[in-house]
Amino acid sequence: MDKVxxxxxxxxxIYKEWERKGYFKPEINPKGKPYSIILPPPNxxxxxxxxxxxxxxxxxxxxxxxxxxxxxxxxxxxxxAGIETQFVFEKKxxxxxxxxxDFDQGTLYKMIWEYVEEHRGGIQxxxxxxxxxxxxxREKYTLDPDIIKLVYKTFKKMYDEGLVYRDFRLVNYCTFDxxxxxxxxxxxxxxxxxxxxxxxxxxxxxxxxxxxxxxETLVGDVAVMVNPNDKRYKGFVGKSAILPLxxxxxxxxxxxxxxxxxxxxxxxxxxxxxFNDFEVAKKHNLKYPPIIGLDGKIKNTRVIDGxxxxxxxxxVLDLLSEKNLLVKEEKHKMVLRTCYKCKxxxxxLSLEQWFVKVNPLTEKAIKAVRDGKIKIIxxxxxxxxxxxxxNLRDWNISRQIVWGIRIPAWKNKKTGxxxxxxxxxxxxxxxxxxxxxxxxxxxxxxxxxxTLKTTKPGDFEKFYPTSVMETxxxxxxxxxxxMIMVGIYITGDVPFRDVLVHGLVNDPYGKKMSKSKGxxxxxxxxxxxxxxxxxxxxxxxxxxxxxxxSLSYSKLDAARKFTNKLWNMARFITLCHPELISGxxxxxxxxxxxxxxxxxxxxxxxxxxxxxxxxxxxxxxVKEVTGYLDKYQFNLAAERLYDFAWHEFADKYIExxxxxxxxxxxxxxxxxxxxxxxxxxxxxxxxxxxxxQRFKFGESIMIDKWPA
RNA sequence: GGGCUCGUAGCUCAGCUGGUUAGAGCGUUACAUUGACAUUGUAAAGGUCAGAGGUUCGACUCCUCUCGGGCCCACCA
Numbered sequence: 001m002d003k004v005x006x007x008x009x010x011x012x013x014i015y016k017e018w019e020r021k022g023y024f025k026p027e028i029n030p031k032g033k034p035y036s037i038i039l040p041p042p043n044x045x046x047x048x049x050x051x052x053x054x055x056x057x058x059x060x061x062x063x064x065x066x067x068x069x070x071x072x073x074x075x076x077x078x079x080x081a082g083i084e085t086q087f088v089f090e091k092k093x094x095x096x097x098x099x100x101x102d103f104d105q106g107t108l109y110k111m112i113w114e115y116v117e118e119h120r121g122g123i124q125x126x127x128x129x130x131x132x133x134x135x136x137x138r139e140k141y142t143l144d145p146d147i148i149k150l151v152y153k154t155f156k157k158m159y160d161e162g163l164v165y166r167d168f169r170l171v172n173y174c175t176f177d178x179x180x181x182x183x184x185x186x187x188x189x190x191x192x193x194x195x196x197x198x199x200x201x202x203x204x205x206x207x208x209x210x211x212x213x214x215x216e217t218l219v220g221d222v223a224v225m226v227n228p229n230d231k232r233y234k235g236f237v238g239k240s241a242i243l244p245l246x247x248x249x250x251x252x253x254x255x256x257x258x259x260x261x262x263x264x265x266x267x268x269x270x271x272x273x274x275f276n277d278f279e280v281a282k283k284h285n286l287k288y289p290p291i292i293g294l295d296g297k298i299k300n301t302r303v304i305d306g307x308x309x310x311x312x313x314x315x316v317l318d319l320l321s322e323k324n325l326l327v328k329e330e331k332h333k334m335v336l337r338t339c340y341k342c343k344x345x346x347x348x349l350s351l352e353q354w355f356v357k358v359n360p361l362t363e364k365a366i367k368a369v370r371d372g373k374i375k376i377i378x379x380x381x382x383x384x385x386x387x388x389x390x391n392l393r394d395w396n397i398s399r400q401i402v403w404g405i406r407i408p409a410w411k412n413k414k415t416g417x418x419x420x421x422x423x424x425x426x427x428x429x430x431x432x433x434x435x436x437x438x439x440x441x442x443x444x445x446x447x448x449x450x451t452l453k454t455t456k457p458g459d460f461e462k463f464y465p466t467s468v469m470e471t472x473x474x475x476x477x478x479x480x481x482x483m484i485m486v487g488i489y490i491t492g493d494v495p496f497r498d499v500l501v502h503g504l505v506n507d508p509y510g511k512k513m514s515k516s517k518g519x520x521x522x523x524x525x526x527x528x529x530x531x532x533x534x535x536x537x538x539x540x541x542x543x544x545x546x547x548x549x550s551l552s553y554s555k556l557d558a559a560r561k562f563t564n565k566l567w568n569m570a571r572f573i574t575l576c577h578p579e580l581i582s583g584x585x586x587x588x589x590x591x592x593x594x595x596x597x598x599x600x601x602x603x604x605x606x607x608x609x610x611x612x613x614x615x616x617x618x619x620x621x622v623k624e625v626t627g628y629l630d631k632y633q634f635n636l637a638a639e640r641l642y643d644f645a646w647h648e649f650a651d652k653y654i655e656x657x658x659x660x661x662x663x664x665x666x667x668x669x670x671x672x673x674x675x676x677x678x679x680x681x682x683x684x685x686x687x688x689x690x691x692x693q694r695f696k697f698g699e700s701i702m703i704d705k706w707p708a
Numbered sequence: 709g710g711g712c713u714c715g716u717a718g719c720u721c722a723g724c725u726g727g728u729u730a731g732a733g734c735g736u737u738a739c740a741u742u743g744a745c746a747u748u749g750u751a752a753a754g755g756u757c758a759g760a761g762g763u764u765c766g767a768c769u770c771c772u773c774u775c776g777g778g779c780c781c782a783c784c785a
Contacts, residue, residue, distance in 0.1 A: 004746065188782070195785085212785060225785095259784060267785050275783045335782080348783090380712065384780075387711065391782090474780090508720090510778085542721050542732070547713085548779085552720055554734040565745065572744035628724095635722065639732070651749070658744095 001574060001694070005567035007531030010690045015128055018689075023066075023702050024074070024135045026463075032071035036463035037062060038448050038496075039127075039134060040471045040479070044078035044141060045085050045116045048126035050505035050513065050551070051472055053523040056536045057502055057634060058470045059132045063682035064629050065467075066133070067706035073463050074133060075451055077140040078123060080116070082440035083179065086403040087341050089115055100178070100402075105435060109402045126524060131532045131685045133702070138455040142443050143405070146454040151443045152408045152423040154490055159409075159420040163357045163489075164397075166409075166418060170278045171396050173349040174339040175296030179400040180351060182439055183393060184478050187340045195263060195332035196317070199325045200224060200241040203249065208233070208241055209327055211263025213334055214270070215320065216312040219246050219301040220291030222281060223269040228254035230265050244325050245303050245316065253284055272350050292347055309347070353398040354407060354436070361485035362389040368484060368494050376499045377632055378546040381473055388477045397439045404437030445482030448495035469496040472504060473546065500632055503548035505539070510550045521551055533684035534559035540634040540683065541642065562642060563687045566680070569650055570691040573670055576661050591695045596671045597705065608660070611668040614653050617644075618672045622707045625679050638683055645676050670695070675707045 158164040171180035226233040271281030410431035487495030537559040596602040628637035692701035
């Protein structure tokens, strides 16, 4: 054996062998208890990042359970990642001077499809580099025809049962990216704005002053509103104000919604472009004239038509100043809804969209966690989950992008009537399919059951509900809660038993990694340098479940040294070996047949007191590590193993046995080393396998038994 | 405005349901070794566990408050 462990000569070779021998398939333990994890599907078009590297935790669980004899399925897949991917593609288009508007829906879809196909497979090979024992024979893609079919089916069922409805209401719309977003995708940004005080003449002579941050929408307003208890305006309610610039009469109404303390206590009502005003207008039976188009330009005003919102604001303020109607301006902090992709301010626009009625779904989803049918670990994330679900508004699932699953709904061109199918086109020429696609989360929210129903016959029955859903807390709401909601709805059962949450990996200075900051570290480079085992170990060691961590090069170094230490412990054992086994070749690394897999057996066989003591200590180690793994305390397991192997086994025991080695002690030494290799295998699969095979302990450590 | 989370050795962090001298990695100091170990071993220095109060026989660990970071959520124009 070489003096130094060389991961580069080992990892790829071993992974290929594992995969070739079919060890990743649940069929390797056909009679075992089912144990399953669905890999959160990475973006099909993306590259490996630390969020993916944290899936190491899943591999640890899978490898541990596989060794315990369970029938383990770890199911890989990729996501088409709708808006994300289209956004990337549009950037490419821009580079060649084109835009999405230059192509029709079908062509653009095809172009993106081809673009993604070119890059597909990249992420899968990167996951292989981490040693993940995923069953690649069952890999799924969110745009697989059989997956799409099931997604359609869900939509149809929801529609038939009244859980999906089409409605004309305000949505968060990005006029730059040309699509609406769900509430969850909106980024609220605090900005320093201006509050304008504007005088509206009242029919009959007086004035009323309103305060607003959006003067440009004034030309489309339908009312002025005050608080019914506001004495200042008692006499005004019921009269008509006259909209400046357009000279239209609008009523002055009263509603509790207005805060008398704010501004002047009087506001203008713009139902088509403000969420509150939309509700108020509904209540008071007011009209909703839209004055901002999908292109972000003003329309239907006859005064400022064709101007973009920002230009319109300047123009309106100028006009008001001329007429002396602009009373004053004051600085005002406000929270704006912005697009999470392009950072521009979103416009509330009234559009007809598909919505999911969330109420019946959230109730069951909340109950499942409250009743303990699903456990969220660490439990503090349960609060976040409850809080979100309890305040959830209906879910807008229509997206005006092409990259996604097109909604299977058709509109009758003559009657305006809608029909929803499971994907098939209705008969007749009068039906036109909705151009919108589903919110990506609508399809990925069905991932656990749509995958298992389309992999191999019997998979769903055997592996659903899955054992664990392991993911970053950043998508707890967007994804995990949706899977629970839709999963229960379709299957009648929860999609998984435990939700295990991991934290983010930040840069070495504790700052979130982001492309714009330029502080992104590529895990592949670290694997190349330190080896996959070290990267894996460093990610779990010294970090409590669910906590963020900063990338630590010293920890990576320590992990690399640890792999090397293990390697050299093995090397030392081989050096002890040849003198003891008569007639054996000095270069042999084969271990004696007497090596015990059962420590109880070993204890009986051991003669020396120190050997016996060490066997007992190892038994204790097995118990502890197993307990930690069962409780998802990976850091404690890793720390215990590290400490034991290095400071108990190497520093003390090996130093002791060195000088008194005989055949009996050699069996104890190599057997106890084997136990540690097994315990370490889920954490560091490659180095443990390499040593195991060199020692000819068996065919593969992956399929060997977990120490009892 | 609401919620979550963190503040433990110089640095980065562990420390489960409260219980003998508070742990690790890196760093520092001294010695040893380079015939398992691109090193390793032995030993050492280093912490009022953010602060205050409370519960308890006993708190880093539970409760309250304060101070200071971080994150998430939020339709006050």
